[in-house]
Amino acid sequence: MTALSHPRKTSQKPLPMESLLVPQVPRGNYLNLQEEKQRLQLKKFLLHRMFVVASIQENTEKTDVAEYYEQAFQSILKHHLGEAVTGLLLVYPTSMLHILESSTGTLYQILEEYLSHQNEEFMIKDMKIIAISHNIPSRLFMQWHISLIKVPVLYLDDVTQSQTLEEVITEFLTHTHKLGLYLFKTIKVGTKGLGDNLHQIVPDLLPPEQIIKYLCKSKEFMNPAEFMNMYNKPIHITLDSEIVWPAPSYF
Template sequence: MTAHTRKLNKKPFPLESLLVPQVPRGNYLHFQEEKQRLQLKKLLLDRIFLVAELTANTEKKDIAEYYDQVFQSISKRHLGESVTGLLLVYPTSILHILESSNDTLFRILLDYINHEENDTDFFIKSMKIVVVSHNIPTRLFIQWHVSVIKVPVLYLDDVTQSQSLEEVIIEFLTQTHMLAHHIFKTVKMSSKGPGDNLHQVTPELLLPEQIVKYLCKSEEFLDPKTFINMYNKPLHIILDSEVVWPAPSRF
């Protein structure tokens, strides 16, 4: 009995085993699940590049107020990411970069479509979507800025006449991204933005207006209505394995 009792005494009491400090151990699956959970807290970000023509005598104030009202209306009715970006106002056209959630960007396009169809005096015309980037990792802008290109620049050569569409697009994206990085480095949070003197501070980073107007007239790019219709249209793909010949017949 004594030997048996000694053997029993060597076994730890259940409560003692619970009091022993346990090192938390995770696994790769838990790590991935936690990472995905944190990512889903925020909506995915998209970026869209727009160009459009302006009616005569359109003021910066009118365009800025229009988009401010659109952003506020969308934010009140729908939860989503805030809108950041840059609106360059040329004498007769605009270049607009917008960053937000997919749903917010679609609602901005829908508001334009509504004005285009129902408002004959609307000052933004012939809008085209140049590029849409889905699920962007980071924003190029910390706020939404409006900048007027006051001084029209005279160009000796029209590059759109000597370059292919692909070359024009490459120049378009290169210049806009370089300008975006410049603004990101120089403009501080809660400031008024880059101002209306970009044509003096960084003239080499500004696209000629002739490129913007060239893209507005290009048939290779979609207008917002066609883009929205194509996006919402169900996609039906017939696989080769689904095609049977001869066609089945009913008896």
């Protein structure tokens, strides 16, 4: 005798509409790719380099500028452990050039620290962000260097009067890059400081102060407030097709 088998009833629930419309495929993005590359290279964060110029208030002790940044770094690094700042601060008689290397969060906190003094009479003013190099492979500066350019450097002509902005920027970046390579090759890690005689040792590698003052007045570059406003602005843009009814279907 054979037993009769009855077909087993199975409950089939309709699949959600979202699963039919949106492909269930894991997707990455370029940021994930870069972070994974940094993880494989045993790096904790993406490294960036920022070039900043600014004017200095009259009757300001140049050592006060250096002390301000040292205190700012110590305060910021309490919240960004392991993200040390390296670079170069050149303090001229009436202006300054600052090159900074660190993580995104640390660099932006340095700009925010500067902006916190905007409603008061602060010794640093007219700051402009000249360039930011993102995801650089390695540091050009092994530590943070400071040099006070006490003796004015004399120049035969003012290049800013005869050159275009592109030519001035090219000369500025060429000087800073050559100066950075010189310091990388000659300054040993752990050196206390550069001293205040760079204008005598490598006068040809120092960016002329006239160029720095010219860049401070240039309207083509963003100040920290404009830059941070752009950075904090959401990048998501609502399209017209997303607010019409009925909602469009994507296949």
